[in-house]
Amino acid sequence: MLIINNLKASIGGKSILKGISLNVKPGEIHAIMGPNGSGKSTLAAVLAGREFVEVTEGTVTYLGKNLLDMAAEDRAKEGIFLGFQYPIEIPGVSMVNFMKTAVNEHRKHKGLDPLSASDFLKMMRDKKELVEIDSKLANRSVNEGFSGGEKKKNEIFQMAMLEPKLAILDETDSGLDIDALRIVANGVNKLKRPDNSFIVITHYQRLLDYIIPDVVHVLYDGRIVKTAGKELALELEEKGYDWIKKEIENNVVV
């Protein structure tokens, strides 16, 4: 599905990602954990196509194509979805209009006709139910005046509408209370299929009580320094990140 090979990237001349390699297969859930400033969100930004991040080295292959050559909107239409850490408020643009435009762009890309108004509204209803989003949110402007939890739920709702092949959730759990966290996690679990994959970026292990990852990576100082199964997340929760930092520093000294 996604093969990242020795990816290096910088922002404004400052090197952030210092050689990341990662292989995500269909049906897998990868968790990327790490302390603040380790490069987690930058990795998500590179994958989604933000222009302010400059890729200096390495390759990213998505479904056999060079991902880095593709515009952000084309990546989305090819099935990549980024759940934002800080979803953007867009006053004056209604959720309905936003999602209708997005869904129909995806359909056009697949050679399908646009959905009729009634089919579209039915789809909205079904997906809202699936992710347990308050139906009133859909009538408002995109994220405008939404609480932190509502914004994150809205990301999951959009994911449900667009049915991505690869979803990258950037700290979707941050700032959520336990009920919202459960709704977000349930949404992910309901949308999981054998042919789609998730990269769940998170600071805390908490989310991984609900979304069980196949692989856990630890990102530190722009590199993946540790990769293991789901038990790694528990170990991190217990011991924090310091022991990993120490381990790395000791290795460097040795």
Place this chain on the structure above:
Amino acid sequence: MNEISEITEKYLGLYKENINKISGISSTYFNSFRAPAFEKFREMGIPVKKNEAYKYTNLNTFFDHDYENYFMPVPADFVKAEEFRCEVTNLDAHGIVLLNGFYPTLNEKLRQLPSGIWIGTLNEAAIKFADIFERHFGKYAKSDTDGLVHLNTAMASDGMFIYVPEGVAMERPVQVVNLIQSDEDTFTQHRNLIIAEKNSDFSIIICDHTLSPQKFLTNAVTEVYVGENAHFDLIRVQNEHNNACKITNTFIHQEKNSVTSSNNITLHGGLIRNNTYHILGGEGAESHSYGLFLADKWQHIDNFVNVDHAFPNCTSNQLFKGVLDDMSTGAFNGRILVRPDAQGTFAYQKNNNILLTDDAKMDTKPQLEIFADDVKCSHGATIGQLDGDALFYLQSRGINKREARLMLMFGFAHEVIQNIKVEALRERMDSLVMQRLKGELSRCASCMVKCM
């Protein structure tokens, strides 16, 4: 006294040559305002950039032109205008067609709509409703700085009169389609008077369309009286070609506990200057002033708002937005005056603008003059570009950049449109704004209300 400019001189001459002809069709009371107004105009002249209020707007190219016609249309022209029938999708409105700002003088010059309101020509009203006319005419259109208001008073030959008697609540808005059309380059000055008495509720939509390519200059004055407890909404839609200049001077006088809104939507126009004066002339009055413009090429759009808090416990709110493309320019000047007695005032002002190119230019100037202590005022102005984060957010959902930009501009504009209370009109405005942003609405050939 300032030296009189050559351009001002020209209009002084025009007045002298034609005053008998103009006065001939107006009432004595109307005419009694002309000579004093002419003197004031002589003092103030045609505004130039030296006038603080016209610092960003140069009117010379339009006032320095020799027009072929300076007067109201003749009956034969009105016959042509009457042939236009207009409809706005789903909009349930009484339809009135004006020509170059003038109410047709063909048949009934003043008529009563089934709802009880009267509508017709100003000159006819000055006779039939003499006492109402004399109680209100010339009482609100006042300016110590703008000579154009006085030029209008001195020379306007006629205009539209609307009278909403006490307690009359209109379920439907009145739609006025003002066709600007002539075979000759035309300078038109019309004068409107709208009276919404105590406890009445009235909405009016005035749409301006240029329908012929001649050069047009309009200097219009509208006086509005809103009685105690009355509700009044004015929506203007301006859609004029690039060789047309429109100057509107709207004075809305409010009595106690009245609520009004004014919404200037400029879809297209060469040079537009909207002067909107809100006079909060009674305790507990509330006014909302909205504006939206979309400019491109060499267009220049200027909104000047003056809110006068003269009584305690009044509320005012201003929201003006502009989207400027190409090398277009715009200006916003929002003055809030809180007089010493106006305790308990709430006054808000917001002006946001988006520049789509490096060549577009916007000047914005808040002007707050507060002489009372118990006052809550706020103002904010921004001039910027489309939000890059928002753009990326839309793109990350598969929406291409062009479409994403359109959506953001539309959303920006919609914040003004959403204040229109008539749902059908709100939807219509949304779709017109979208068309305009896509560049599909050029001139009035594709007239917004499908005139024909």
